Amino acid sequence: MPVKVLVVDDSGFFRRRLVEIFSADPRLQVVGTANNGREAVDKVQALSPDVVTMDYEMPVLDGISAVSEIMKRKPTPVLMFSSLTHEGARVTLDALEAGAVDFMPKNFEDISRDSAVVKRALVDRVLTVARTRVGASFKPTARTATKVEPRPIVVSGDRGVIIPRARKKVSLVAIGTSTGGPMALQAVLTRLPKDFPVPLVLVQHMPAAFTHAFADRLNNICQIKVKEAEDGDKLTPGVALLAPGGKQMMVDSRNGGCVRILEGDERLNYKPSVDITFGSASKCYPGKVLSVVMTGMGADGRDGARMLKNSGSRVWIQSEDSCVIYGMPQAVEKAGLADDVIHLDHIGERIVKEVG
Template identity: 65%
Template sequence: MAVKVLVVDDSGFFRRRVTEILKSDPTIEVVGTASNGAEAVEKVSALKPDVVTMDYEMPVMDGITAVRKIMARSPTPVLMFSSLTHEGARVTLDALEAGAVDFLPKNFEDISRNTDKIKRVLCDRVKTVARSMRRSAAPATQAGPRPTASRLGAAAPAASQQAGAPARPVVYNRGAAKHKLLAIGTSTGGPVALQKVLTELPANFPTPIVLIQHMPATFTHAFAERLNRLCKITVKEAQDGDRLQPGVALLAPGGKQMMIDSRGGVVRILPGDERLNYKPCVDITFGSAANAFGGKVLAVVLTGMGADGRDGARLLKSKGATVWAQDQASCVIYGMPMAIVNANLADAVLSLDDIPSRLVEAI
């Protein structure tokens, strides 16, 4: 079945180019376009697309207001187009909080050149979002009931579990050794998930935290500022040489890699390696944490597409560390956590709602 898309933008040129790019994929059908937010809200109700691509700055009704109305009337996955500026980052974060699933940089030059890369990125993102939403909306007879935390001592999910199937949840054994670092990795859906987790941690949270969120360089500073404003703990974009401190969360800067110094006291910020798909990369930070702290790490993998974090989690587990994964039912995209579960690396599979309280219990 083709993925049905509604394209929303006040620029006629941009609407045409996005439509042409999406139509180049035979598995995608553009069912309509809209030139402002109010028109988008009406067309979502009438056309029932699987995914909406949405601009922010539009006449009559802006993109964030349109997202809120769509989520209230006809909940539909929305992919925002964002400018790569500090203001664009702020607006995009507002849109994600309003209910948008993900975002892509709005680059007129790339769209105009009609590069194969922009075609692949846009079409793949639309299809991934649509697949994830269809799976999360499947009846319980197909996808299984929503997982809930079991009692202590339950077995870890089997590695042979089929992709997309909900994992059998377990919870962390509080009798384990005290953790010296909390490391959280995430991608699509991560900004809202991280906000949910971090805002519920107390100001006296006793363990240093490192955060790895797939995000452009111009976004991470704005995201750290937003989290710091909302949280009781301190959140800041990491800088080279920052010390790990209790109750302080260091967010890996976009376009770079964050590593834990082998002596365990500071973070190192290194240039992004072009050979790596992700900058920042969860595997890189997790791996360095394993070398620095061994089994004294609690790593959490939240919502996101792909499998970043799996190799780093495997190294952490080899050192005796603890790894948690977000459950399918509460993920925006069940990709990164599923990779952890299917590799039999998860000590716990938890709903997003349960993770903050479990962290307080465990640390």
């Protein structure tokens, strides 16, 4: 069965182009279009689409209000289109808070070109968003509370005595996430107290124009300080540094601990990349990092988690039932790297307990 799509946009040109692109793929079926938010809410009720693509600036009812009403009446995965500006970032974050799953830049020039790359990216994103869970009231499950004990190590000696791996005090908390991450990070970081005793580094897959606005939003609602990382920023207790979009953030042990911001390598799929930040942290703070891989598609974070585990650090993942997309945590779990599987509602309090 093809995925049913409702296309919502007040631009006739943009609407037609999306319909053309989606209709050309047998995995998708466009079941309707709408040119304002009010019409979108009504058509979600009438047509029961699997996914909605939504513009944010529309007459009668704007995109954010439309998303909010859809989530109240008939929760449906929504992919927002937004401009790559500071205002576009602010509006997109509002839409995600209202219940939208993910977003894509609205670029008329890209969409007007007959680009196979753009078409494939659009279709893949719609298919991914259609598979996400929305509007659910997530509750902890028995699996959520499962504790994976640290693996023992063999100590050399006549009898080869096996003792538990020594646990070092946490010196750094590192969190990586992607689709569904903005609201997940908000849920975790708002649980941390003002006097949180260690520094944090955050990696969220997000365009360059969005990370500054996202850091500001987190800083306004959290007790800890959150800022978009700049090259040379010191790692400071109670301060979370968010990797800037389009670049890579590496942890550096010099100068008492800081971050280095590097231009993103075009060969890497993710800019910023969780693997890059986690991998550098494993070298600077061997055995002393508490890392968490949260909701997102793909496998970014798995290789970095392996490096952290090999250095003796702890790796946690968000539970499947509380993820928007279980891709990144699942990749870590399948690789046998997860020390603990934790429901989103409990990650913040567990971090506080772990760092003591």
